[in-house]
Amino acid sequence: MIRYLVNRLALSVVVVFGVSILVFLMLHLVPGDPAVVMLSEQANASDVQHLRHELGLDQPLWAQYALYLERVVHGDLGRSIRLRLPVSELIASRLPNTLELAAASLSLATLVGVAVGAVSAVRRGRLADNLAMVGALIGVSLPGFWLGLMLILLFGLRLGALPIAGNQDGLASLVLPALTLATVPMATIARLTRSGLLDVLGEDYVRTARAKGLTEFAVIVSHALRNSIIPVITVVGVQFGVLLGGAIIVETVFAWPGLGRLLIDAVSARDFPLVQGIMLFISVSFVLVNLCADLVYGYVDPRIRYG
Amino acid sequence: MIDWYGVARNRMVLVGAVLVIGVLLAGLLAPMISPNDPIKITPDALAPPTREHPFGTDDLGRDILSRMLYGARISPIVGLIAVAISTVAGVSMGLVSGYAGGPADNVIMRVVDVLLSFPGIVLAIGIVAILGPGLNHALLAVGIAGIPTFARVVRGSVLVEKEKEYVEAARLLGVPTPRLLLVHILPNVMAPVIVLSTLSVATAILAAAALSFVGLGAQLPTPEWGAMLSQGREYLASQWWVATFPGLAIAVTVLGVNLLGDGLRDVLDPRLRT
Numbered sequence: 001m002i003r004y005l006v007n008r009l010a011l012s013v014v015v016v017f018g019v020s021i022l023v024f025l026m027l028h029l030v031p032g033d034p035a036v037v038m039l040s041e042q043a044n045a046s047d048v049q050h051l052r053h054e055l056g057l058d059q060p061l062w063a064q065y066a067l068y069l070e071r072v073v074h075g076d077l078g079r080s081i082r083l084r085l086p087v088s089e090l091i092a093s094r095l096p097n098t099l100e101l102a103a104a105s106l107s108l109a110t111l112v113g114v115a116v117g118a119v120s121a122v123r124r125g126r127l128a129d130n131l132a133m134v135g136a137l138i139g140v141s142l143p144g145f146w147l148g149l150m151l152i153l154l155f156g157l158r159l160g161a162l163p164i165a166g167n168q169d170g171l172a173s174l175v176l177p178a179l180t181l182a183t184v185p186m187a188t189i190a191r192l193t194r195s196g197l198l199d200v201l202g203e204d205y206v207r208t209a210r211a212k213g214l215t216e217f218a219v220i221v222s223h224a225l226r227n228s229i230i231p232v233i234t235v236v237g238v239q240f241g242v243l244l245g246g247a248i249i250v251e252t253v254f255a256w257p258g259l260g261r262l263l264i265d266a267v268s269a270r271d272f273p274l275v276q277g278i279m280l281f282i283s284v285s286f287v288l289v290n291l292c293a294d295l296v297y298g299y300v301d302p303r304i305r306y307g
Numbered sequence: 308m309i310d311w312y313g314v315a316r317n318r319m320v321l322v323g324a325v326l327v328i329g330v331l332l333a334g335l336l337a338p339m340i341s342p343n344d345p346i347k348i349t350p351d352a353l354a355p356p357t358r359e360h361p362f363g364t365d366d367l368g369r370d371i372l373s374r375m376l377y378g379a380r381i382s383p384i385v386g387l388i389a390v391a392i393s394t395v396a397g398v399s400m401g402l403v404s405g406y407a408g409g410p411a412d413n414v415i416m417r418v419v420d421v422l423l424s425f426p427g428i429v430l431a432i433g434i435v436a437i438l439g440p441g442l443n444h445a446l447l448a449v450g451i452a453g454i455p456t457f458a459r460v461v462r463g464s465v466l467v468e469k470e471k472e473y474v475e476a477a478r479l480l481g482v483p484t485p486r487l488l489l490v491h492i493l494p495n496v497m498a499p500v501i502v503l504s505t506l507s508v509a510t511a512i513l514a515a516a517a518l519s520f521v522g523l524g525a526q527l528p529t530p531e532w533g534a535m536l537s538q539g540r541e542y543l544a545s546q547w548w549v550a551t552f553p554g555l556a557i558a559v560t561v562l563g564v565n566l567l568g569d570g571l572r573d574v575l576d577p578r579l580r581t
Contacts, residue, residue: 011420014417014420015417015420015421015424016424018417018418018420018421018424019421019424019425022421023433026433026436026437029437030437031438031439137562137565137566137569138558138562140509140565141509141558141561141562141565142558142561143513143516143517143520143533143536143554143557143558143561144517145516145517145520145533145536145554146536146550146554146555146557146558149536149539149540149543149550149554150551150554152543153543153547153550153551157543157544241426242426244426244429245426245427245428245429246428248428248429248432248521249428249517249520249521252520252521253540263429263432264432264521264522264523266436267432267435267436267523268440268522268523270436272436275433275436279425279429279433282425282426282429283424283425283429286424286425286426287424290424
């Protein structure tokens with residue numbers, strides 16, 4: 001287990017290092033002078049010179065990267081050009097909103113996904129199974145931004161039942177964005193639970209559980225589901241990344257003041273320090289969540305860590 | 308080898324193919340069948356669905372049905388080109404990485420790891436941030452974001468194939484490496500590539516439409532579905548049709564591609580089934 005842990009950690013460090021190089025190079029891949037691009041064509045020469053100096057663009061590339069890495073390691077992600085605030089401060093102010101949305105969606109997706117997948121497996125080939133699987137297919141095919149708008153139209157504008165924008169109304173304002181964001185992972189988890197459960201339903205220990213007179217519910221939940229849930233754990237980890245990505249679009253639909261909206265606004269305004277900071281942050285978080293998911297997987301399934 | 312007979316008999320493949328062919332035909336025949344000019348501005352702004360405008364008109368009086376039909380020339384093609392970029396680059400990387408092994412494999416796979424450490428849409432947004440907004444840039448961004456998945460899948464299959472006897476035999480016969488990779492190994496790793504490509508078209512269509520929706524992809528007046536949807540957002544309260552129909556078009560297209568992909572997966576590569 002220690003060897004697996006060390007290998008996995010070393011790989012993550014290499015990847016994070018690679019990510020930092022890629023994010024750093026973003027600014028240098030912009031066609032033309034990035035300082036001019038950020039300040040628009042009308043900016044005068046001294047403003048451009050000033051920004052070039054502020055971003056360190058007047059130094060050799062390797063020196064710029066060394067300085068960038070040193071700052072990042074100390075938690076300094078630079079200053080937003082447009083908002084004139086430290087990027088780390090902006091991320092910290094928006095992060096709780098995105099985490100709230102992602103956590104609500106992931107919980108909803110896991111609860112409903114596992115339940116639907118289990119019912120579907122137990123009722124294999126019957127109406128409930130067919131309905132659930134068609135529903136899952138439609139779930140992964142609906143564009144999140146359109147589903148969000150349709151939910152706004154129905155529950156917000158027509159029925160007036162739920163708030164449609166922002167996060168000022170507590171739990172009520174979380175319902176529609178969380179539901180929109182949960183759709184795709186819910187469908188994925190339902191499909192995975194179904195196939196995992198179908199694999200174990202024919203096993204001897206399930207027959208034994210039935211033979212000793214347990215109720216069907218106990219057989220499914222305590223015996224079969226427990227053994228088929230392992231792949232779902234990793235997928236829940238991976239889905240967190242999908243949620244972070246999906247949140248960008250959903251936050252735009254629902255005017256949710258999270259990281260995703262901050263990123264889109266930053267890209268539209270060509271505010272590169274902010275774009276770089278958010279991308280680095282999202283990527284490193286994604287690597288960490290995947291690392292945790294892999295470690296949990298290695299812990300619950302010995303075949304992985306010794307394989 | 309690929310079981311094309313099994314593919315043709317699969318019900319999901321059939322339904323998916325009908326939907327996808329329908330959308331492609333709608334795009335192909337758009338100049339003949341669309342009732343109005345898709346970018347012609349008329350005084351009939353925000354008119355509800357009527358016999359003359361079955362899906363209503365937008366804020367500049369343009370016929371939404373006509374714009375959707377012309378949009379069928381954009382989104383599916385964007386998806387296909389983006390996936391072509393991912394497939395060609397990803398398959399090449401995977402073939403080289405899996406076959407060569409050693410330092411080349413290590414370098415390619417670390418690059419893949421780095422690219423995979425961004426959620427796909429975040430990587431695409433980053434690329435658009437570099438290149439600037441626009442449909443072509445969005446297409447390229449979505450294509451690049453898809454490369455690492457192909458590279459990884461192909462590498463895995465090549466690792467299995469290169470140990471087989473036919474590869475050993477070809478090598479002993481002196482077949483040059485590029486020929487060995489392209490003529491002998493590639494056809495045997497195509498099944499997962501076909502499945503992944505099909506499913507990726509759905510993801511690519513959604514991602515490109517999402518980029519247009521947030522203003523980073525196609526720009527108006529291009530009749531792209533994501534951009535039309537974004538425009539309809541402003542009128543959601545009173546003119547629901549402006550946003551509803553373009554979104555339905557995206558959903559139907561993506562559903563068709565997903566059905567096709569799922570069906571192909573069941574026949575060609577049941578291991579990928581979830």
